[in-house]
Amino acid sequence: MKTIIKYFYLPFFIGITFILSTSAIFPAKEDAIKNAYLKAGLTERQAAAHLLSKFTFGIKPGDIDKAVAMSLNRWFTEQLDGKLKEDNLNDRLGYYDALNLSNAQVAEQYPKGAKVLRMAIADGFINKDSVDKGDKQEYRKKIGEYMRTKGIKPQQDLYKQFLSHKILAATYSNNQMHEVLTDFWFNHFNVSLTKNDCAMYIPAYERDAIRPNVTGKFENLLVATTKSPAMLFYLDNFNSSAGTTETENTMMQVMEKRAGDDKTKQAALQKLKNAKKNQGINENYAREVMELHTLGVDGGYTQNDVTQAAKILTGWTIYPFDEGGAGGAMKKQIEKVGKDKLEERGFVFEGDFMFAMNRHDQEPKTFLGVKFDVNGGYAEGEKLLNMLAKNPATAQFIATKLATRFVMDNPPKTLIDKMAKTFLDKDGDIKSVLTTMVTAPEFWSKQALTEKTKSPFELAISTVRSLNAEVTEPLQLNNWITKMGQKVYYYQAPTGFPDKGQYWINTGSLLNRMNFGLALAAQKISGVKIDLAALNNNKEPESSEAALETYSKIMMPERDLSASIKRLTPLLTAPNLIEKVDKAANNAPVAMKNTEDENMMGTPAMATKNKPAPKQNTTSNSKNFGNNTLLAQVVGVIIGSPEFQKR
Numbered sequence: 001m002k003t004i005i006k007y008f009y010l011p012f013f014i015g016i017t018f019i020l021s022t023s024a025i026f027p028a029k030e031d032a033i034k035n036a037y038l039k040a041g042l043t044e045r046q047a048a049a050h051l052l053s054k055f056t057f058g059i060k061p062g063d064i065d066k067a068v069a070m071s072l073n074r075w076f077t078e079q080l081d082g083k084l085k086e087d088n089l090n091d092r093l094g095y096y097d098a099l100n101l102s103n104a105q106v107a108e109q110y111p112k113g114a115k116v117l118r119m120a121i122a123d124g125f126i127n128k129d130s131v132d133k134g135d136k137q138e139y140r141k142k143i144g145e146y147m148r149t150k151g152i153k154p155q156q157d158l159y160k161q162f163l164s165h166k167i168l169a170a171t172y173s174n175n176q177m178h179e180v181l182t183d184f185w186f187n188h189f190n191v192s193l194t195k196n197d198c199a200m201y202i203p204a205y206e207r208d209a210i211r212p213n214v215t216g217k218f219e220n221l222l223v224a225t226t227k228s229p230a231m232l233f234y235l236d237n238f239n240s241s242a243g244t245t246e247t248e249n250t251m252m253q254v255m256e257k258r259a260g261d262d263k264t265k266q267a268a269l270q271k272l273k274n275a276k277k278n279q280g281i282n283e284n285y286a287r288e289v290m291e292l293h294t295l296g297v298d299g300g301y302t303q304n305d306v307t308q309a310a311k312i313l314t315g316w317t318i319y320p321f322d323e324g325g326a327g328g329a330m331k332k333q334i335e336k337v338g339k340d341k342l343e344e345r346g347f348v349f350e351g352d353f354m355f356a357m358n359r360h361d362q363e364p365k366t367f368l369g370v371k372f373d374v375n376g377g378y379a380e381g382e383k384l385l386n387m388l389a390k391n392p393a394t395a396q397f398i399a400t401k402l403a404t405r406f407v408m409d410n411p412p413k414t415l416i417d418k419m420a421k422t423f424l425d426k427d428g429d430i431k432s433v434l435t436t437m438v439t440a441p442e443f444w445s446k447q448a449l450t451e452k453t454k455s456p457f458e459l460a461i462s463t464v465r466s467l468n469a470e471v472t473e474p475l476q477l478n479n480w481i482t483k484m485g486q487k488v489y490y491y492q493a494p495t496g497f498p499d500k501g502q503y504w505i506n507t508g509s510l511l512n513r514m515n516f517g518l519a520l521a522a523q524k525i526s527g528v529k530i531d532l533a534a535l536n537n538n539k540e541p542e543s544s545e546a547a548l549e550t551y552s553k554i555m556m557p558e559r560d561l562s563a564s565i566k567r568l569t570p571l572l573t574a575p576n577l578i579e580k581v582d583k584a585a586n587n588a589p590v591a592m593k594n595t596e597d598e599n600m601m602g603t604p605a606m607a608t609k610n611k612p613a614p615k616q617n618t619t620s621n622s623k624n625f626g627n628n629t630l631l632a633q634v635v636g637v638i639i640g641s642p643e644f645q646k647r
Contacts, residue, residue, distance in 0.1 A: 032439040033073045040444035044068055048075075049558035050449055051438070053647045054406050055079060056176035058462030061535065064557055076438060079177035080215055080431050089172045096161040098153075099203060103229055103352050104321035106200050109151075110158045113143075115322075120146045155200055159193060160475060162203045163488060167474035170461045181214035181430075182206065183457075184405050189225040189293060190496035191234040193489045198233035202489065205230035218398060218428035219389035222293065226285075226385060227353040229318045235285035235494065238317045240310060242281065242361035255333065268329040281361070286310035288494050294388040296397035301368060308367045312380045315360035319352050346377045355381070395423035401499075402433065407443055408451040409500045415442035450559070450646040453501030456484035458647065459513060463520060463639050464528060466555040468535065473527020480525065484512045511584050517639025518578045521632040532631050544572040547634045555638055564643040571637050578633070581640075 037047035048067040052059045055076075067075040078084065093099065101109065111119075120126040125146045126139075147154070166183075173179045186206055193199045209228040213221035225231050232238040259265035286309035291297050320327035320334070334342065339349055346357030355378040365372040365380070368387065372380050388394060399419035403411035418440055419433050426432040437443055454462060460481050464471055471477060481488060485504060491497050519525055521532070533540075535554055541547035548568060552561045571577065638644055 031073065032435075033076060034071075036439050036441060037072075037444045039441060040446075042444060043558075044072070046558045047444070048072055050444065051076065053450065054452075055180055056465075057170045057180060057458060058465030059557060060465045061468060061554060076435075079175065080434065082175040082178035082215065084174040086174055089169060089174070092168050092172060093165060096165055098158050098161045099165055099207070101204075102321075103201050103204050106158065106204070107322040110153050110155045110200055111322075112155070112196065112200070116143060116147060116152060119150070125149075158200060158203065159489075162206075163478050164474040165203075166488065167461070167477055168471065170457075171464055171469075171471055171474075178211070178214055182211050184402075185214050185221065186210050187491075187496035187499070188401060189221075189231065190491060190494050191230045192492050194492045195234055198230045201228070201230040201233065204228075215431045215434070216429075217389075218394075218423070218430060219386060221430075222289075222389050223382075223385050225293075226289070226313075226316070226381075227350065229352050231285070232316070232318050232353075235288055236282045237285035237313055240280075240282035240285070240314050240316070241356075241359040242311070242314050255329070265329075281307075281310050281314060283307060283310040286313060289388065292494055292496075294394040294397065295391060296393060296400075299391070299393035299397065305367055308365045308372075309384060311361040311363070311365050312367060312372060312384045315356045315358075315378075316381055317354055317356055317359065319349060319354040321352055348378045389428055390424070392420070392424060395420040395428075399423060399433065403437060404499050405452075406434075406437065407448050409502075412442050415440050450643070452647050453504055454645055454647050455497065455504055456481045456486035456509075456513075457488055459484065459639075459645065460516070462647065463517065463644075464530075467520075467530045467532070467635070469520075470529045471527065472529070476525055476527045480516050480519070484516060485509045511581060513645065514581045514636075514640030515578075517644075518581060518633065518636030521634075521636035521639065522578065522629075523632070532635060541631070544630055544634055545569060547631055548572060548638070551631075551635050552638055552643075555635075556643055559643065561643065564641060568637055568641055572634060578636070 033047075033051075034044075037044075037050075042050070045064055045068060048064045049059065051072055052063055052067060056063070070078075098106070098110070117126070120143060121128045123146075126142055146152075170179050170183070189210065191198055191202055191205060193202060205225075205228045209224040209231075210221070213224055229238075255269055259269050283306050287306045290299060290301050290306065290309065295301055320331040322328070339347070342357075343349070346355075346360075348355035357377055360377060360380075362375050364374050367384060368391075370387065372383065376383070396416065399416045400411065403415050403419060407415065415437065419436050422433050422436040423429075442448065460477055463469075464477070478488065485508075486497065497503070520528060520530070523530065532551075536550055541550055549561075549565055552565060552568075556564075574580070
């Protein structure tokens with residue numbers, strides 16, 4: 001096992017100790033990209049491989065030929081435009097009927113457990129007094145029966161569809177750059193399935209707030225995320241209020257009179273009162289929108305600016321689309337008064353977003369030295385977000401994040417400054433910023449070539465793409481992504497997953513990556529099928545060494561692989577390699593601890609229960625590739641290699 005680690009990772013990850021007992025964009029010049037890569041000394045095919053490795057989830061066989069045939073400039077422009085037909089992907093997504101539901105429909109069809117319980121009690125299906133006293137297993141059985149009777153689905157089913165969509169889109173989308181950018185911006189404006197209040201609204205958040213804005217104006221993206229129910233719940237701005245106003249007190253009095261002796265109305269009113277007691281100005285979103293979304297931690301703001309921003313955003317909340325509890329009572333009250341009349345009073349209604357004027361702090365405010373007049377209402381929030389989107393600190397921060405994701409872990413300041421200047425000159429136009437990055441010499445420098453370490457998600461998807469795999473059970477692939485250290489959509493902190501290689505790499509994660517490659521190549525991952533022979537036009541390699549060279553070139557095109565092949569060759573004869581790696585991976589520390597609660601989606605442990613590995617053919621020059629056992633080991637070694645871990 002020590003030999004395996006030595007050949008794989010010691011030359012690659014210095015300092016790690018392993019202890020194992022076993023259309024839309026118009027570049028300044030038509031040839032701007034060509035000029036940049038030629039100055040860097042790259043051939044067109046090498047440049048194509050570099051460009052595609054950065055802006056796709058993996059290079060498929062034939063992708064470089066297509067990009068070269070159409071010119072790299074046109075490929076980049078077409079990908080920025082993101083309007084290629086998706087017939088194949090759409091056919092694969094046809095099964096996932098929850099992906100297009102509105103938030104209101106999700107709340108109705110996939111309600112929270114507490115709401116289901118209230119409904120079951122109200123319908124007499126469950127006795128309220130028996131909930132705490134009865135047998136838990138019997139209680140769950142009754143709830144399940146009630147849900148089936150009412151056509152209600154568990155929220156885990158929604159999350160399964162959501163995760164399946166991400167994997168299938170990343171694997172099969174023709175608009176690869178938009179998928180990569182959707183992943184990048186979601187991580188930048190992170191929300192987490194670990195927070196129950198916002199979880200069910202995250203699919204619509206990615207679909208409606210993130211995806212349509214990934215190459216547009218940054219300000220539009222910022223505003224869309226701010227108004228999304230997922231973000232409003234996640235960072236608690238939905239209940240940020242200046243406090244109980246005279247108008248609200250009057251409304252409460254009216255509601256009390258109308259409730260009379262009606263116990264149901266009284267209960268709903270009491271919940272509303274309890275919620276009001278906990279209201280006040282909440283600074284969570286105001287702080288994170290500056291620290292994580294726009295200005296950055298050193299963006300020049302103070303704690304007073306955080307407080308002032310929080311006051312400016314009071315009243316930015318959710319239109320009560322969920323009929324249960326206090327939300328239903330509030331919705332009825334809004335409808336009774338009438339939206340038109342409320343809009344005359346300063347309320348704003350926009351889909352699931354609502355600006356509640358009666359909850360807004362109407363005192364004068366000063367943010368970053370700019371005064372906000374009294375009674376500015378909704379326009380104050382618009383002004384705040386506009387200021388943040390156009391701030392020079394935001395330009396630097398976003399340029400740094402983009403360069404870190406697409407160039408290298410520590411991008412040069414010269415590149416960041418160019419991108420930040422474009423950000424300011426082009427009013428935050430993301431397409432223009434990306435074009436500046438790709439036409440800059442720093443993007444094509446030797447240091448930027450295959451410098452970035454793939455996240456577990458990127459590794460899994462790039463593997464299936466490079467092997468032309470057929471993915472029919474995406475959640476099985478997701479189990480492996482989780483095992484390798486990335487529980488997609490479950491990162492709890494608003495920072496999102498770190499975007500530097502050191503976060504992903506340690507003893508346990510490296511071994512799990514090796515184990516993944518060997519398992520996939522050996523056809524041991526259910527629902528992921530590959531045809532290794534077809535990748536080589538059904539030509540049988542002369543030897544394991546020949547197979548290593550041939551498949552390395554297929555999976556890592558246009559790279560200098562001489563050093564890699566030399567390093568990997570000794571592993572081709574390693575006896576019982578799969579069993580050894582599997583055993584070592586199960587005994588090694590995991591890549592990181594999941595602090596989130598596990599749910600019914602499946603835990604990392606699910607991915608370790610593979611069938612016993614086939615006995616390995618240990619003869620180096622054997623031509624017995626008939627059962628693909630030896631070829632599978634060769635391909636598995638390539639997937640687990642340091643070179644394939646890079647993009």
